[in-house]
Amino acid sequence: MTWSFTDSAAAFRAAAAEHLAADPARNTAVLTLVDRAGRLGWWEEADGTVTGVLAVAPAGVPALGVMTEEAARALALPGGLPGEQPTQVGGETAAVEAYAEATGRPWTPAVRLRLFRLGELTPPDPAPAGTARLATGADVPLVAAWTGEYAVAIGEEPAGDYTGFVTERISEGRLWLWEGPDGRPVSMAAVSRTSGGQVRLHLVYTPPAERGRGYAAGVTEAVSRAALDAGAPQVLLFTDLANPTSNALYQRLGYRPVTDHLRVAFTGLAR
Template sequence: MTWHFTEDATAFRTAAADHLAAEPARNTAVLTLMDRADLLGWWAEPDGRVTGVFAASPVRVPAFGAMTVEAARALVLPAGEEPTGLRGETAAVEAYAEASGRPWAPTVRMRLFRLAEPVPPEPAPEGRARVADAADVPLVTAWARGFARAIGEDPEQDFTGPVTERISEGRLLLWVTPGGRPVAMAAVSRTIEGQARVHLVWTPPEERRRGYAAGVTAAVGRAALDSGAAQVLLFTDLSNPTSNALYQRLGYRPVTDHLGVEFAPTAV
């Protein structure tokens, strides 16, 4: 039983193809990151079966895919690439963190949901969904900063490129009022191995409690299904009961719980 590491997404995809295809929902973070990851890894059993994968982007913040507890305990990353943070299914993350012997603390507890039968929001919010266009880049970029701030990420990073990419590919929807004013947004990842993941769901504070998030989330999920996704997924923060209840009303059902952790700096 051995961990293998590479920076080559093609080599990783070839080695882990069966594992990735068998569990696309549980591997959603790895599937989304693998083509731009700084480091990729897979755990091979004696018979060659892969039973654990990860993708790191940036290199010291890996995301675990579907992974056995045994694989997580055995993971030792290359020297100088020990993680400062880590996310993945709770059991595997806890197993790795405890086996590492390093001090660590949880930063976020999440739940992965899969869209079962889409349910329209009730009551339906005023307005409609529309696909964002190039003229919306400045507004969406500002909203992306607000989203990052709200989830504890760096709001000063450059969001223009990622926002422009999503908009140019038609993967970001806005909810607009009857007068055409944008009031909420949601994006969806590219469809990979049949799965697409909803993200960047954001309503500015002054526009909340009007159902706009429900409207745009339902619309972007339908758009993903219509474009060919077999599974539509999203993550929620378990500390936010409002969003967890909302997504379940829209037809999302729990898949598995995830944990994010942060490691104390390694002593020099």
């Protein structure tokens, strides 16, 4: 039983295809990182069966996909995870906790998430005032500013410039805005590219001054419907478990819990 690592997306897909296809929803974090990951890995049992995967995000944070706790603990052994010890790691709760405990390093929970999968899409009732539309190039400055605010709101360090980040999503028709009754954009949401039979909603954000009017529900329903209309087999999203409002909202729209995730921050070296 061993971990293998590569920087080749093609080699990773060839090795882990069956494991990824068995549960693309639970492997969503890895699937959405494959083509831009700094490192990819898979865990093989003695008979050669792959039972675990991971992807190291460009920022150096490992995302643990579906894996056994044994595989997670093995990552903490000498030679287990290539490169420097990570400052954070995320993934399904049991695997992350197993890895974190095995490192012997002090750590603290950074955020607890819940993965949801769309069942039957249910429009918000009452419907919010306004309408949804695809974002255009003219919206880039506004959406880039909102993306920085969104990063702060979810506890991340904002990047200096999100222009390229949002331009990519807008040019590919993957970012929607909700316009209020006066025609002003008041909320946004985006969807990932289809990968492994699933897409994932992200960047669901409403500026504080516009909240409480159902705009987030409106734009989320619009993006979800667009993803379904485009043929996405599974539509997913993550919510922060510390935010009961958003968790309740998504369930009213037809999203159902799949599994819980945890991201931990290491606060020192091994004891």
